[in-house]
Amino acid sequence: MGTPLGDFVRAKRDSIRPESIGLPRRDRSRAPGLRRSDLATRSGISVEYLTRIEQGRDRHPSGSVLNALADGLSLDTTEREHLRYLAKITGGACAAQPHPAPPPRTVRPAALATLRLLEPGVAMITNRAGDVLAHTTGFALLLRGAGLLEAAEPNLTRYVFTDPRARTLFPDWDRVADEQAFDLGLGPSLQSSLWLRTQLAPVAGPEFTRRLDRPIPPVRNALRLRHPTAGELRWDRETLELRGADAQQVVVFLAADEDTARGFERLRGGLRAVV
Known part of the structure; x- marks a missing residue:
């Protein structure tokens, strides 16, 4: 049985062309990617140990081994952070099948106080299951009328995956869908991930299920939103991980260009005029 860590290492190894890292070009008849022996040599570990990691038979590699694998795979900063996170959840995985359960929605007072400091900007507190647990007035203004915040417990x-308005809001819907499905596989816990999968699979169908369990993180570029009055807005996202086992995050949206900054200012000006 594989593990999140092992699946990621194997998929990343398979995605690397040997010639891109200075190794001889592989015969086209052979399987693509690095051989285990190539990665083991580059990482300074044995092939046998690498095999145990990839197959999920070693769930507790040391920090030095993780660093060596990251070097051997030429991971960037984001991928290195992802590797460490996968090692954490792999090491804590229980062998028994967990019971699906929704993640907690309680936000600590200190996190809410941090969010208030970001007013009147665009920010939210979420978790990897996609729950919108708290948000700024700027976030509410940006998403007004889109349908996301109309739910009693926004997710x-x-x-x-289930609201047709999402495809209008997100011009790059496929990329956003890839991000949300990938993050669901990272927590907040295995129980909560299974719970939301069970909820969504029957109603979201193959657009959701075919995206599950992909080991390689999607590329996260600027997020495009199509606003009904402000037009297309582009946002960079900065994420602050909060301490605790609930995998909560503060996500701050920053205007990616001057047109977006001006468009959002017009939205805020219109709100002040109404008030």
Whole structure:
């Protein structure tokens, strides 16, 4: 049985062309990617140990081994952070099948106080299941009328895959769907991931299920939103991980260009005029 860590290492190894890292070009008749022996040599570990990691038979590699694998795979900063996170959840995985359960929606007072400091900007507190647990007034203004915040317990993953308005809001819907499905596989816990999968699979169908369990993180470029009055807006996203086992995050949206900054200012000006 594989593990999130092992699946990622194997998929990343398979995605690397040997010639891109200075190794001889592979015969086209052979399987693509690096051989285990190539990665083991580059990482300074044995082939046998690498095999145990990839097959999920070693769930507790040391920090030095993780660093060596990251070097051997030429991971960038984001991928290195992802590797460490996968090692954490792989090491804590229980052999028994967990019971699906929704993630907690309680937000600590200190996290809410941090969010208030970001007013009147665009920010939210979420978790990897996509729950929108708290948000700034700027976030509410940006998403007004889109349908996301109309639910009693807003969830971005559910919204993306089940609300037709999401395809209008997100011009790059496929990329956003890839992000949400990938993040669901990272927590907040295995129980909560299974719970939301069970909820969504019957109603979201193959657009959701075919995206599950992909080991390679999707590329996260600027997020495009199509606003009904402000037009197309582009946002960079900065994520602050909060301490705790609930995998909560503060996500701050920053205007990616001057047109977006001006468009959002017009939205805020219109709100002040109404008030």
